[in-house]
Amino acid sequence: MLSSIYKTRIVFLTTLICVLSMGMGSAAIHAEEPPASYQYSYWGDAVASPAAYLATAILSGDNLGVGPFKEPNDIHVTADKQVYVLDSGNNRIVVMDGNFKLVRIIDSFAGDVGPEPFLSPQGLFVTDDKHIYVADTGNKRVVHLDSNGKLVKVIENPKSELFQEKFQFQPARVVVDKAQRIYVMSVGVFDGFMEFNANGEFSTFIGANRVRVDPAELLWKRLSTRAQRSQMAMFTPTEFTNLDINDEGFIYATNGDRFGDTIKKLNAQGNDILRRTGYFSPGGDIAATSQTDASRLIDIDVADSEIYSVLDSRRGRIFTYNGDGHFMYVFGGLGNRLGEFNTPSAIERVGDRFLVLDKGLGEITLFETTEYGRTLNEAVRSYYRGDEEAAFSLFQKSIHMNANLEFAYAGIGKALLRQGKYAEAMKYFKQSKDQLNYSKAFLLYRKEVLREYFPAIMTGLVLIVLGTITFRKLRQWKGGRRRAAIEQ
Numbered sequence: 001m002l003s004s005i006y007k008t009r010i011v012f013l014t015t016l017i018c019v020l021s022m023g024m025g026s027a028a029i030h031a032e033e034p035p036a037s038y039q040y041s042y043w044g045d046a047v048a049s050p051a052a053y054l055a056t057a058i059l060s061g062d063n064l065g066v067g068p069f070k071e072p073n074d075i076h077v078t079a080d081k082q083v084y085v086l087d088s089g090n091n092r093i094v095v096m097d098g099n100f101k102l103v104r105i106i107d108s109f110a111g112d113v114g115p116e117p118f119l120s121p122q123g124l125f126v127t128d129d130k131h132i133y134v135a136d137t138g139n140k141r142v143v144h145l146d147s148n149g150k151l152v153k154v155i156e157n158p159k160s161e162l163f164q165e166k167f168q169f170q171p172a173r174v175v176v177d178k179a180q181r182i183y184v185m186s187v188g189v190f191d192g193f194m195e196f197n198a199n200g201e202f203s204t205f206i207g208a209n210r211v212r213v214d215p216a217e218l219l220w221k222r223l224s225t226r227a228q229r230s231q232m233a234m235f236t237p238t239e240f241t242n243l244d245i246n247d248e249g250f251i252y253a254t255n256g257d258r259f260g261d262t263i264k265k266l267n268a269q270g271n272d273i274l275r276r277t278g279y280f281s282p283g284g285d286i287a288a289t290s291q292t293d294a295s296r297l298i299d300i301d302v303a304d305s306e307i308y309s310v311l312d313s314r315r316g317r318i319f320t321y322n323g324d325g326h327f328m329y330v331f332g333g334l335g336n337r338l339g340e341f342n343t344p345s346a347i348e349r350v351g352d353r354f355l356v357l358d359k360g361l362g363e364i365t366l367f368e369t370t371e372y373g374r375t376l377n378e379a380v381r382s383y384y385r386g387d388e389e390a391a392f393s394l395f396q397k398s399i400h401m402n403a404n405l406e407f408a409y410a411g412i413g414k415a416l417l418r419q420g421k422y423a424e425a426m427k428y429f430k431q432s433k434d435q436l437n438y439s440k441a442f443l444l445y446r447k448e449v450l451r452e453y454f455p456a457i458m459t460g461l462v463l464i465v466l467g468t469i470t471f472r473k474l475r476q477w478k479g480g481r482r483r484a485a486i487e488q
Helices: 004-027 215-225 226-230 372-387 388-401 408-420 422-432 437-486
Strands: 038-040 047-050 051-059 074-077 083-087 092-096 102-106 107-111 115-119 124-128 134-137 141-146 151-156 171-176 182-186 193-196 202-206 240-244 251-255 263-266 298-301 308-312 317-321 327-332 344-350 353-358 363-369
Touching: 004 317, 047 215, 074 344, 074 353, 083 124, 083 171, 107 151, 107 193, 134 171, 134 182, 141 171, 171 240, 182 240, 251 298, 298 344, 327 372, 363 372, 372 388, 372 408, 388 408, 408 422, 408 437, 422 437
Parallel strands: 124 171, 240 298
Antiparallel strands: 038 047, 051 363, 074 083, 083 092, 092 102, 107 115, 124 134, 134 141, 141 151, 171 182, 182 193, 193 202, 240 251, 251 263, 298 308, 308 317, 317 327, 344 353, 353 363
């Protein structure tokens, strides 16, 4: 039978957790299922939006004549639009051209003692010169092949004082920068991405996630006995779930953090420099009622002009953001219809088209842009290039197609701001509820007004002062003459 003290502790904890849950529930955004295509308003409401992408085709191994894909895990598209599919269950790489016709299959490479096959590979990256890097997870190595599929090098269990004695290298994802530095996401590694130099030698870790603590879990630990605490899980940093790299060498990454930022942009020092100036921090759906209901991001694709997209495996949706962190559009979902998935595992762009890899069905869904999607993409690109006139026109066109696109008003305001039209910019910033840029436009407008009217204002002030002095002297002179006349 429990002691009265222990009963009191349980009652107290139960009550406190209920209160915390109620508080979090009241702070959560609406839990209603959003429409098929939607935007989030400034107030957090899911509002209808035109579709930016529509599914147009299904690609499979059978279509290519190579047999069914089996649990494909990754996909990569090169600059010349060749598509590399990592068919993990079949331990092979299937290469297609830009028209999705078979080019070749890579299922092994020549080793020291003959052909060496892959074993449950999980990650794939192809450089601009068509060198292939494979995270050969089952064989616990990263394999580097040249454009002809010949072995260049193999990175196996790295040696360093930073690793524990029983550490096992299990690479799951890999990317390579222009300097041929190799970044590897390895299973069970909480210290960030593993960085290797061009020779395949381990250098350091980069971008480790910070430890995040659930307040209720922390409170429970504090009130538990030492024996109970020993049975609880330790607080450890979360693992990354995927990564991509842009042309400038910045790494974009997703992680499984429940409380912090689930998307990061890492510079060379491993610091997160992702801009988050949108209404809500980028991270998928904000309409979650609990942590178990929150989006789980498992892949990220970086396009040009700092546009990036993330894949939510929990709902099968693809969310796209601009470089400032504004939510642009969403598409996809779980289901059996065209454009929906069973177990989505990876996303990649072919120009403005999207490829979504379905691990469960062994298929690739092709998505094409609608007029709305093309207009919005080009509006963001025009602003990024500094073409204010085109950005202004395209954002205006986007608003005509979607009046709920509140961040487009901010885009118009920024374009006007760059053109020096501060008063007009203020109107659009006010409409988009962009307080920061409204303040910036207001300060610049005030300076402009002062510069324009300062000479006239100063001239008027000088004339007023001179007139006042002259008037006073004239009064004194008349007063003196009047007194002189009286004395006579």
